Amino acid sequence: MKSNPVVHFEMPYTDSARVQKFYSSAFGWEMQGTGPEMGNYVVAHTAETDENNMVKTPGTINGGFFQQSAAAGAGTSVVIAVDDLNDAMKKVTDAGGKIEAEPHEIPGIGLWVVFTDTEGNRASMLQPLMK
Secondary structure, three states, X not given: OOOOOEEEEEEEEOOHHHHHHHHHHHHOOEEEEOXXXXXXXXXXXXXXXXXXXXXXXXXXXXXXXXXXXXXXXXXXXXXXXXXXXXXXXXXXXXXXXXXXXXXXXXXXXXXXXXXXOOOOOEEEEEEEXXX
């Protein structure tokens, strides 16, 4: 059986500076805010990370924080890596899930799309760029 690993987590925030200070202080994470061009996303390095923002230790993941809004949904979300995003989207819908928007490219990372599972949980899938 092929595995589609969880490669990233996401959580909402209402105050960027506050969330960055909290996770940096409480857990020692390296937090990096982005600008409006990236939706004011906050990247969280939870483990030793290389120059391509990939974790160096197998079994660890990094994450990020998105600005909370009605459109973005609420709650923690995971990102699942897939080999073929179109195939994975079809499998999600065939299994009873719903694709929430058109996929879009995250520069330097890959193609990404949000879905909702049969229980109403928000998650997303990423087809990483081939290096």
